[in-house]
Amino acid sequence: xxxxxxxxxxxxxxxxxxxxxxxxxxxxxxxxxxxxxxxxxxxxxxxxxxxxxxxxxxxxxxxxxxxxxxxxxxxxxxxxxxxxxxxxxxxxxxxxxxxxxxxxxxxxxxxxxxxxxxxxxxxxxxxxxxxxxxxxxxxxxxxxxxxxxxxxxxxxxxxxxxxxxxxxxxxxxxxxxxxxxxxxxxxxxxxxxxxxxxxxxxxxxxxxxxxxxxxxxxxxxxxxxxxxxxxxxxxxxxxxxxxxxxxxxxxxxxxxxxxxxxxxxxxxxxxxxxxxxxxxxxxxxxxxxxxxxxxxxxxxxxxxxxxxxxxxxxxxxxxxxxxxxxxxxxxxxxxxxxxxxxxxxxxxxxxxxxxxxxxxxxxxxxxxxxxxxxxxxxxxxxxxxxxxxxxxxxxxxxxxxxxxxxxxxxxxxxxxxxxxxxxxxxxxxxxxxxxxxxxxxxxxxxxxxxxxxxxxxxxxxxxxxxxxxxxxxxxxxxxxxxxxxxxxxxxxxxxxxxxxxxxxxxxxxxxxxxxxxxxxxxxxxxxxxxxxxxxxxxxxxxxxxxxxxxxxxxxxxxxxxxxxxxxxxxxxxxxxxxxxxxxxxxxxxxxxxxxxxxxxxxxxxxxxxxxxxxxxxxxxxxxxxxxxxxxxx
Amino acid sequence: xxxxxxxxxxxxxxxxxxxxxxxxxxxxxxxxxxxxxxxxxxxxxxxxxxxxxxxxxxxxxxxxxxxxxxxxxxxxxxxxxxxxxxxxxxxxxxxxxxxxxxxxxxxxxxxxxxxxxxxxxxxxxxxxxxxxxxxxxxxxxxxxxxxxxxxxxxxxxxxxxxxxxxxxxxxxxxxxxxxxxxxxxxxxxxxxxxxxxxxxxxxxxxxxxxxxxxxxxxxxxxxxxxxxxxxxxxxxxxxxxxxxxxxxxxxxxxxxxxxxxxxxxxxxxxxxxxxx
Numbered sequence: 001x002x003x004x005x006x007x008x009x010x011x012x013x014x015x016x017x018x019x020x021x022x023x024x025x026x027x028x029x030x031x032x033x034x035x036x037x038x039x040x041x042x043x044x045x046x047x048x049x050x051x052x053x054x055x056x057x058x059x060x061x062x063x064x065x066x067x068x069x070x071x072x073x074x075x076x077x078x079x080x081x082x083x084x085x086x087x088x089x090x091x092x093x094x095x096x097x098x099x100x101x102x103x104x105x106x107x108x109x110x111x112x113x114x115x116x117x118x119x120x121x122x123x124x125x126x127x128x129x130x131x132x133x134x135x136x137x138x139x140x141x142x143x144x145x146x147x148x149x150x151x152x153x154x155x156x157x158x159x160x161x162x163x164x165x166x167x168x169x170x171x172x173x174x175x176x177x178x179x180x181x182x183x184x185x186x187x188x189x190x191x192x193x194x195x196x197x198x199x200x201x202x203x204x205x206x207x208x209x210x211x212x213x214x215x216x217x218x219x220x221x222x223x224x225x226x227x228x229x230x231x232x233x234x235x236x237x238x239x240x241x242x243x244x245x246x247x248x249x250x251x252x253x254x255x256x257x258x259x260x261x262x263x264x265x266x267x268x269x270x271x272x273x274x275x276x277x278x279x280x281x282x283x284x285x286x287x288x289x290x291x292x293x294x295x296x297x298x299x300x301x302x303x304x305x306x307x308x309x310x311x312x313x314x315x316x317x318x319x320x321x322x323x324x325x326x327x328x329x330x331x332x333x334x335x336x337x338x339x340x341x342x343x344x345x346x347x348x349x350x351x352x353x354x355x356x357x358x359x360x361x362x363x364x365x366x367x368x369x370x371x372x373x374x375x376x377x378x379x380x381x382x383x384x385x386x387x388x389x390x391x392x393x394x395x396x397x398x399x400x401x402x403x404x405x406x407x408x409x410x411x412x413x414x415x416x417x418x419x420x421x422x423x424x425x426x427x428x429x430x431x432x433x434x435x436x437x438x439x440x441x442x443x444x445x446x447x448x449x450x451x452x453x454x455x456x457x458x459x460x461x462x463x464x465x466x467x468x469x470x471x472x473x474x475x476x477x478x479x480x481x482x483x484x485x486x487x488x489x490x491x492x493x494x495x496x497x498x499x500x501x502x503x504x505x506x507x508x509x510x511x512x513x514x515x516x517x518x519x520x521x522x523x524x525x526x527x528x529x530x531x532x533x534x535x536x537x538x539x540x541x542x543x544x545x546x547x548x549x550x551x552x553x554x555x556x557x558x559x560x561x562x563x564x565x566x567x568x569x570x571x572x573x574x575x576x577x578x579x580x581x582x583x584x585x586x587x588x589x590x591x592x593x594x595x596x597x598x599x600x601x602x603x604x605x606x607x608x609x610x611x612x613x614x615x616x617x618x619x620x621x622x623x624x625x626x627x628x629x630x631x632x633x
Numbered sequence: 634x635x636x637x638x639x640x641x642x643x644x645x646x647x648x649x650x651x652x653x654x655x656x657x658x659x660x661x662x663x664x665x666x667x668x669x670x671x672x673x674x675x676x677x678x679x680x681x682x683x684x685x686x687x688x689x690x691x692x693x694x695x696x697x698x699x700x701x702x703x704x705x706x707x708x709x710x711x712x713x714x715x716x717x718x719x720x721x722x723x724x725x726x727x728x729x730x731x732x733x734x735x736x737x738x739x740x741x742x743x744x745x746x747x748x749x750x751x752x753x754x755x756x757x758x759x760x761x762x763x764x765x766x767x768x769x770x771x772x773x774x775x776x777x778x779x780x781x782x783x784x785x786x787x788x789x790x791x792x793x794x795x796x797x798x799x800x801x802x803x804x805x806x807x808x809x810x811x812x813x814x815x816x817x818x819x820x821x822x823x824x825x826x827x828x829x830x831x832x833x834x835x836x837x838x839x840x841x842x843x844x845x846x847x848x849x850x851x852x853x854x855x856x857x858x859x860x861x862x863x864x865x866x867x868x869x870x871x872x873x874x875x876x877x878x879x880x881x882x883x884x885x886x887x888x889x890x891x892x893x894x895x896x897x898x899x900x901x902x903x904x905x906x907x908x909x
Binding site: 100108111112114115118119122126127130134138141142144145146148149150153155159162163166167169170171173174175176177178179180181182185186187188505506507508509 | 634638639641642643644645647648649650651652653654655656657658659660662663664667704705707708720722723725754755756757758
């Protein structure tokens with residue numbers, strides 16, 4: 001035997017735990033302590049059915065908790081006090097005696113707690129909590145209706161099982177409907193309370209300036225930077241362009257507005273369409289495969305050096321599409337401000353300047369000088385490393401001649417400076433290099449630890465990508481290999497889940513809604529009824545036959561085999577003997593006797609032999625009965 | 634709650650809140666449908682006892698049949714306007730359940746249980762759904778028997794000779810011994826005496842029946858209702874003594890007889906007397 005109130009107790013603990021779990025880490029320490037205590041006290045008191053915390057004291061305690069945090073509420077500090085209040089109210093409710101009302105309060109508070117957690121984190125775990133909580137609360141509400149009829153109600157195990165399985169219909173269908181409602185519920189373009197949503201977590205890795213020697217640190221963690229849906233790309237092409245740094249200021253490279261009138265175009269090559277989902281972070285540079293020709297789907301501005309910046313913040317989840325050209329010519333249109341792209345900081349060591357002078361003297365064209373500089377880099381036996389780095393005031397000199405080790409920033413900034421010194425206009429490009437293709441999701445996952453800096457040099461009026469880091473002795477092992485290795489299988493799976501979650505749920509907005517609507521519209525418009533009569537007639541006929549078959553199938557399902565044959569028999573008898581109706585109480589034998597029909601008598605004998613002895617008819621018997629019914633025609 | 638969360642969802646544009654609101658909306662829709670399913674395919678039968686007396690508490694038997702093929706019927710209340718409600722916690726698919734429902738009916742005559750309602754809060758105790766179920770079950774409420782004193786004429790004996798007192802029967806007490814005439818059942822043969830007399834003797838038993846009586850309503854004391862109650866009382870008490878009772882209601886006469894069917898007939902006549 002199962003007591004309904006015991007089941008309700010269990011469900012209320014579960015609902016409370018599921019509601020609070022996603023926001024537990026955001027609660028104040030005292031509240032974090034109070035919750036497990038309240039759980040334990042609740043379980044203990046429910047078992048003993050003695051509650052030291054009476055209703056009056058509990059209400060008083062709730063009011064005190066409420067005011068304690070309510071006074072902390074302000075426009076900038078809104079969510080935290082509210083979640084603490086919710087958690088405390090839930091704690092008080094758990095520890096007190098549970099009436100029908102109190103169970104309901106626990107369920108409502110748990111739902112609100114889960115709802116408020118969405119204002120703190122947008123993790124995909126929310127969905128799991130949601131499914132479990134909806135299941136728990138709906139089953140709880142069903143049991144609560146039994147509790148309302150009789151609080152002491154005790155059910156048999158069998159009944160409990162049946163009631164639980166019926167009540168599980170509720171969450172099962174609710175969750176399916178949830179998906180439909182989610183798609184059609186109205187969205188607004190500019191939510192009023194957007195400030196309530198969780199702020200993005202800032203991740204290190206890509207930075208908007210390059211400062212070799214100050215070890216800003218390469219983000220070692222494999223945090224997601226962006227996800228890019230695109231066709232498969234060879235590893236050498238996976239350069240994700242973000243920012244052009246065109247001005248060295250001391251040992252730091254920064255971005256200044258490109259010279260006015262600078263223009264460029266991309267000729268030839270292969271266009272590659274990408275859909276890009278950047279992780280929220282500060283800054284507004286839009287990344288795309290090198291070289292991006294255009295960005296759509298997000299309000300953005302384009303600079304002369306083909307750098308795209310979002311007009312809004314990227315601290316929320318967004319997506320955009322970009323078209324990039326691989327293997328094309330990135331041509332500068334009109335004269336390039338050479339002085340701007342040849343400027344170097346004054347404090348450069350003599351050794352460095354000498355190298356440049358030598359290259360400029362030996363190489364006549366830009367491409368010759370680049371080749372000479374590459375040879376110089378190769379000669380210097382440089383290592384790609386992230387530890388024991390040059391850290392002096394002149395990191396370029398120290399990198400090239402002393403330590404001979406560094407990461408991409410050292411390679412790129414030294415290379416660009418030497419190019420500039422030897423008279424080749426150049427600039428640094430910041431972005432990511434690498435990315436692993438996720439087969440399950442069909443996207444490239446670009447992580448923060450693949451942040452990279454390379455060089456663009458102007459050769460014969462065209463900007464050419466050069467990656468000096470590849471000139472390191474250990475480039476293959478240290479630079480290239482780790483960038484395509486990606487995540488391990490488990491994390492890749494989690495990332496796929498996260499990707500779909502962000503794509504399908506978190507980033508769903510008015511634009512997507514309209515897009516879906518248009519798509520449906522288009523598909524409906526494209527749907528044409530076939531014009532030729534035979535085909536149309538065929539469809540119509542098939543439809544009618546299908547419907548009739550379906551109805552017959554449903555009707556068949558309503559009756560057992562025995563009932564079906566009996567109904568058929570009675571119908572035929574009525575017809576044959578011109579009877580208006582056969583009273584339901586008339587037995588078959590009696591009927592056969594009254595009608596004096598041998599077929600009826602035989603039918604009654606066979607049918608009665610089975611059904612009235614409480615067993616199903618055998619196949620042979622059914623066959624015989626069918627023959628008899630046919631004879632009645 | 635859904636409205637509040639929906640409001641929050643629209644204003645924050647937070648898709649997680651949208652998801653939650655969608656789930657709640659879905660839940661509301663499904664609970665409505667499940668509530669309707671719960672009350673579908675139910676059959677209600679109310680059994681009224683044979684004898685129901687005006688103003689006297691009686692027990693109705695309410696039978697709920699769940700004809701659904703898949704779903705059980707949960708928390709169904711059958712509400713009878715005249716009696717109150719019977720609650721069925723759980724009726725398995727294709728199953729039936731009985732509940733006794735105390736009821737008191739006022740006023741003699743033919744009563745109808747015109748329409749009952751099946752109600753349920755299932756699945757969620759926020760709304761009560763109800764369906765009317767036509768019943769059209771008629772039954773007769775008899776006048777309440779009330780003890781009354783009997784004047785000599787009112788319950789007069791039937792005319793002598795028509796049904797002689799002490800007529801022969803096959804039960805009751807031994808009245809005399811007589812000779813076997815060939816038609817008596819063998820069990821009546823008095824074997825001992827037959828042996829002693831050398832001739833078959835049979836026991837003659839008196840009929841157990843008491844002398845018949847006919848109740849004449851017009852001769853009973855009091856107003857019409859009182860007379861009817863008195864007649865009901867008399868009929869009941871005579872029939873308990875196994876005495877044949879007849880009834881004369883104005884020009885209509887019911888000959889004296891015994892038995893349960895007769896009793897119900899008498900009481901029915903009394904119940905509908907003067908009601909057209």
